Amino acid sequence: MAETVDTGQPAFGQPLGKAVFFGGAIRTLRPDRPLLEAVGVAGGRIVCTGSRAEVQSRLTTGDGRRPRPVDLKGLALFPGLVDAHTHLGSYGLRLDWVDLDGVASLEEACGTVARAAAGAAPGKWVRGGGWNKNLWAGGRLPTRADLDRAAPGNPVALSSKDGHALWLNSEALRRAGITRDTPDPPGGEIVRDRSGEPTGILKEKAMDLGYRVVEQPSPEEYAACLERAVRLANAHGLVGVHDMEGRSSFRACQALAAAGRLSLRVWMYLPAEHLGSLEDVGLEGGFGGPYLTVAGVKAFLDGALGSQTADLLRPYEGSQGHGLPTMEAEAFTDLVARAVRAGLPVAVHAIGDRANRKALDAFEANLAATRAARLRHRIEHAQLVHPDDIPRFGRLGVVASMQPIHAPSDRDIAERYWGKRCADAYAWRALADAGVELAFGSDVPVETLDPIQGLYAAVTRKHPLDPERGPWYAEQALTLPEALWAYTGGAARAVGAEREMGTIEVGKRADFTVLSDDVLADGFDPEALLRVRVVATVVGGSVVHGEL
Known part of the structure; x- marks a missing residue:
């Protein structure tokens, strides 16, 4: 039996309008109806489910205009992944910054920074992140001296891979006003050497002392x-x-x-x-x-x-x-x-x-x-x-x-x-x-x-x-x-x-992830996930990635 509901208007993008999805594995993630033959979408919502004929009939207007057919051609449609x-903003910024993720040594990290600094105007901030001391021989924390050699003419600020430590050079410390007399803030630590001088590493809430002076987009x-x-x-x-x-x-x-x-x-x-x-x-x-x-x-x-x-x-x-x-x-x-x-x-x-x-x-x-x-x-x-x-x-x-x-x-x-x-x-x-x-x-x-x-x-x-x-x-x-x-x-x-x-059912948003393979099919080998591709992404009844 088909289900139906009223709906509003689609939001943006490449809207499918009234559409019927069919021809693939439609996984609802509902225990009572785990697999569907067809899903009807209108105005950014799921408006009906059932057989292809039922859904098409529900969405056909009185003057005979039929919904757009979306043949999945054997693909698998799931509730949209979240x-x-x-x-997300940090991710977008990092796309243009110095990327030290996976860099296997302190020397390689400093070389990457040096190349970035060479292409920057004098005095311009060099931003980046992803460094991980746990990958480096000895596992020691880097210091401002390491960065001073790599970027003598620029302030440098580099966040650690986990985002809980900030690595600064001497010029960045100077601009932040961080000295041996600067106290650790509550919930943070300014790492210091044996003489009490800041090494250039700020942990947890101490990072705010550096971020407040870093040039922002x-x-x-x-x-x-x-x-x-x-x-x-x-x-x-x-x-x-x-x-x-x-x-x-x-x-x-x-x-x-x-x-x-x-x-x-x-x-x-x-x-x-x-x-x-x-x-x-x-x-x-x-x-x-x-x-x-x-x-x-x-x-x-x-x-x-x-x-x-x-x-x-x-x-x-x-x-x-x-x-x-x-x-x-x-x-x-x-x-x-x-x-x-x-x-x-x-x-x-x-x-x-x-x-x-x-x-x-x-x-x-x-x-x-x-x-x-x-x-x-x-x-x-x-x-x-x-x-x-x-x-x-x-x-x-x-x-x-x-x-x-x-x-x-x-x-x-x-x-x-x-x-x-x-x-x-x-x-x-x-x-x-x-x-x-x-x-x-x-x-x-x-x-x-x-x-x-x-x-x-x-x-x-x-x-x-x-x-x-x-x-x-x-x-x-x-x-x-x-x-x-x-x-x-x-x-x-x-x-x-x-x-x-979260599930595919009538009344919910028409948000779908279309995959190359039905990962819930009987006998699916989890190792095959390494070959699974995202074919299309649908948000509010609009295709925002791929083609259908």
């Missing part, structure tokens, strides 16, 4: 970079993202949306330091339109594994250090209480097991108010969770927003610094079995934006660029249906959008 954790430049990132997201099959950035990115998204060029649904988590302003104006989670929505606020409780600033219950292997907490437990509990009263869900960065426990404690302390307000909080990354805390996610209704590609990317440094605790790291299976809602993303530009690579990591516990290497703690892998759900239904539930998207 990346549940991005830094104009609003127009930022919007152009963001638009490039949006187009690349569409090319990877993404119909939406949960973005964890600030004012510049939010303004750029508004500009693109107003111009009809935001071909991606963006749920923005604004920095928690702006909570007071959001309280003052009464802005609640869910405010916005179909392409840009304020989802909540984003806070930080610790740093990252790569910088050894993730906050741990027990010290790092071979060290007495526990990491670097960026907010005290009492302060975070109070922040959650304020956000709940304001109607704003909280997304909190927590990587270490102590940080995750602090986050859960704060959410539990505010549980009654959270349920009354019908809000969904979430923990971003949740990379190392103590086994005692895994069931708490489910009991408290906290979403685990995780990035599958981190596990195989981090495995070597995790083994180095976390040792046997790795058995409880990136514990997707344990969380899923505890009834926890998983929402998967990429953390771009830290890792690749490609969700197919994320799916591969989730189901194989291997890196897609190193498939011959054996799986890492394979018992924590997910099935393909589970992993796909985390990029669709789980991502929708994480922002309260499950009535609008």
Whole structure:
């Protein structure tokens, strides 16, 4: 039997108008109707499903005008994929900056910077990122002296791969006014040498001391970079993202949306330091339109594994250090209480097991108010969770927003610094079995934006660029249906959008990802994900990538 619903108007782009999709595997991700023969779309919504004849009949007008036929020709159509954790503006900017991702030595990194500086005007900032000391012989932190030799005539600012450390040269330190007398800010560290002089590395909240003087792009430049990132997201099959950035990115998204060029649904988590302003104006989670929505606020409780600033219950292997907490437990509990009263869900960065426990404690302390307000909080990354805390996610209704590609990317440094605790790291299976809602993303530009690579990591516990290497703690892998759900239904539930998207059913948005292969077909080999291509991306009934 066919289903039908009324609809509104399409949004932008290359609209298909009234259309019927057929001729391929149409995967709904609904347990009651997992596979459809045809889907009817009009005005950016799914308006009917059923057989091809039924759907065509429903969409044929009284004067005989038929809907556009979209023959999938054996392709597979899925609910649109959503990346549940991005830094999209940073990704767009990094496309034009010095890229040190994967650079295998300090010498090579400095050579790359030297070439960039040689092409820059004297005194012009050299920006970049992606450096990873854990790949370099000896694993030492770089210094300002290293950069001074590479770029003697330019200030240089380079973010680490994990985004939790900033590497500056002497000129950049001078412009920032950072000296031996500059105190460490709360939740941050100015790394110093034995004599007390700054080495050029700023960790966590100390990075703000550098960023405040770094040359920033104009609003127009930022919007152009963001638009490039949006187009690349569409090319990877993404119909939406949960973005964890600030004012510049939010303004750029508004500009693109107003111009009809935001071909991606963006749920923005604004920095928690702006909570007071959001309280003052009464802005609640869910405010916005179909392409840009304020989802909540984003806070930080610790740093990252790569910088050894993730906050741990027990010290790092071979060290007495526990990491670097960026907010005290009492302060975070109070922040959650304020956000709940304001109607704003909280997304909190927590990587270490102590940080995750602090986050859960704060959410539990505010549980009654959270349920009354019908809000969904979430923990971003949740990379190392103590086994005692895994069931708490489910009991408290906290979403685990995780990035599958981190596990195989981090495995070597995790083994180095976390040792046997790795058995409880990136514990997707344990969380899923505890009834926890998983929402998967990429953390771009830290890792690749490609969700197919994320799916591969989730189901194989291997890196897609190193498939011959054996799986890492394979018992924590997910099935393909589970992993796909985390990029669709789980991502929708994480922002309260499950009535609008996440599955293919009547009334929901016509947001689809069309793949070359039916990855849910019986007998599909997960290794074949490495050959799967995104053929087309449809947002609001408009083709925003590829052809159909």
